[in-house]
Amino acid sequence: MSQNKLYVVALTIVATLGGLLFGYDTAVISGAEKSIQAYLIESQGLSTLIHGLTTSSALIGCIIGGLASGVFASKFGRKRTLMLAAILFFLSALGSGFPEFLFFQRGEPSIGLLLVFNFYRIIGGMGVGLASAVCPMYIGEIAPAKIRGQLVSLNQFAIIFGMLVVYFVNWGIANGQTLEWINNIGWRRMFLSETIPAGLFGILLFFVPETPRYLSLSNRNEEALKILTRINGPKIAGDILEEIKGSLKHHASRKLFSFGRKVIIIGVLLSVFQQFVGINVALYYAPRIFESMGAAKDASLMQTVIMGIVNVIFTVVAIFTVDKWGRKPLLIVGSAGMALGMFAISALAFMQVIGIGTLVFIIIYTASFMMSWGPITWVLISEIFPNKVRGKAVAVAVAAQWAANYFISSTYPAMMEFSGGFTYGFYGLMSILSLLFVWKMVPETKGKTLEEMEQLWEK
Structure with a gap:
């Protein structure tokens, strides 16, 4: 049974990396926003309203990702949706750190560059929106009932821990540097640092299974039984699968209200x-x-x-x-x-x-x-x-x-x-x-x- 618990904890840790990236991507802007203001906004003579919209632009993506999460998780599965989130996190980190890629000259801020920067932040926000809904869903569907509450709660801990990590990273990048260096180079490194946890998350997802509930929903009951057996042991895995199949059989879609x-x-x-x-x-x-x-x-x-x-x-x-x-x-x-x-x-x-x-x-x-x-x-x-x-x-x-x-x-x-x-x-x-x-x-x-x-x- 201890091996089963270790396996479930390992799967949970991988899934909570999505929560960590949720926190990391949300808070990375805290160390960079003043430099973004100086480099991309004040240099163009733009207002504080534009600064506020730029600082918060990732949230547009969060709304899109949150709304789309149910469709993606149902159609493509929980695991593939998390893989998509990892890709979005990685692309956003690269693009936010170097928005000049392909189309702009480095060191020459412009309205176009500001728009491209916001585009990459929105992509990252879509990853956050997907992760915020699907990470707890994945953990909840993979975890045994007795420890589900604790394991799902770990996702919230991972979000806050991701924020703490990026606070340390931002402080470490800026520590001892001149304001000019931070405004030209430092903020880029803050965003680029996210490629490390995003890449790790994407790689580790190749080694975790899809959730038994989604597999059963897709009529892949043999695969679902294998995973349930590894998680819960052979004695109760069959009973759990029958409960899942029963709940799906009697499940009827109901209107929102x-x-x-x-x-x-x-x-x-x-x-x-x-x-x-x-x-x-x-x-x-x-x-x-x-x-x-x-x-x-x-x-x-x-x-x-x-x-x-x-x-x-x-x-x-x-x-x-x-x-x-x-x-x-x-x-x-x-x-x-x-x-x-x-x-x-x-x-x-x-x-x-x-x-x-x-x-x-x-x-x-x-x-x-x-x-x-x-x-x-x-x-x-x-x-x-x-x-x-x-x-x-x-x-x-x-x-x-x-x-x-x-x-x-x-x-x-x-x-x-x-x-x-x-x-x-x-x-x-x-x-x-x-x-x-x-x-x-x-x-x-x-x-x-x-x-x-x-x-x-x-x-």
């Missing part, structure tokens, strides 16, 4: 609030926020690394407490902590007080998010929808999440230009609204089977 609008609205609002509280502003613009407090370039990147370590620690807290304390208590506590952090930062910004206090409150804010809304939103989205509409409903919720992410991230520079205090106050208000939403509308799912959740919505 078959169980009413409330469950879809709750799923979408969970996704939207996860972004409207402003977390990706802290992740994308962390070095800029710290520099605005008076930190030097190197110091601001180091403070970002500290924040990344805090993120990892508190994500682990969520993994070990979500099945003990429940989803709702963690979300409510997290919302309260985020509101405290953001309102405090807002007050400090209005008073123009710069100091260690701001760093402390950013850490309180991000820690509160990572122990609650970060991982638990994904847990709820995976379990709150009834079986018969889950595929469609998850696609809608994931697309809404990336759309909200794009809106919040792209408007941040213009909002900050208007008022820093107002901007952080807005995210604090969203944290309060998220608390009220969870308290009033979100059901507790701890200990409930998926079938019990379905009965809840049928009532």
